[in-house]
């Protein structure tokens with residue numbers, strides 16, 4: 116099946132962000148896409164000072180739009196927004212199916228709290244609360260969902276690996292960690308023998324948080340990669356995994372007698 120990743124130029128104009136999503140998803144559907152991935156916080160600039168202003172309940176304006184667009188174009192649509200629920204804020208990825216139905220909500224498990232002196236300090240936990248469960252859904256294959264910083268935690272990918280063929284991460288790395296780690300982390304999924312797709316906002320040099328861009332799809336090799344401007348990239352998810360998992364059968368070669376990665380709770384899916 117065809118996967119599309121929309122690298123949206125997110126602005127402070129929410130209505131404009133939403134109408135561009137409508138247009139770009141339609142364009143991706145016209146190219147035969149059955150699953151479309153949007154960036155982290157596609158309705159809002161990415162930053163702790165924006166989350167409360169742009170946050171919505173689910174369902175709400177932005178996810179209602181996702182539902183309609185998924186139904187109009189008969190595809191699975193995945194994208195994250197700042198979510199408000201019971202007085203708390205979350206970074207939440209919603210997945211809608213081809214009938215416009217809400218399939219799941221994944222709340223970012225690992226909040227992006229880093230402090231690199233002289234370079235970047237970002238503390239999502241100043242405004243957001245973490246999610247507490249893993250999330251998967253079924254389409255042409257089983258898909259595991261994470262959000263950006265979740266990608267750094269190999270244990271999560273290893274748990275998803277037991278049942279998924281594709282991992283999707285709406286994300287927004289920055290101009291420091293982007294060049295250093297963005298592609299490397301995705302390609303590390305080679306060890307997990309999975310497809311991995313990431314969707315970043317397009318780069319906006321004037322933004323308070325400048326996203327790296329370079330939305331990517333890998334299967335160990337990079338099979339599609341955007342530049343830093345607004346664009347859509349496509350990848351056809353094929354037989355590759357079944358072949359490579361048979362040819363290099365690491366899942367049956369694990370030394371379960373020596374080590375284990377164990378989920379305390381599996382969450383949805």
Ligand SMILES: NC(=O)CCC(=O)C(=O)O
Nearest residue numbers: 227263264287288289292
């Ligand atoms: N939005 C995020 O979670 C950013 C993560 C990031 O930039 C990183 O280096 O990790």
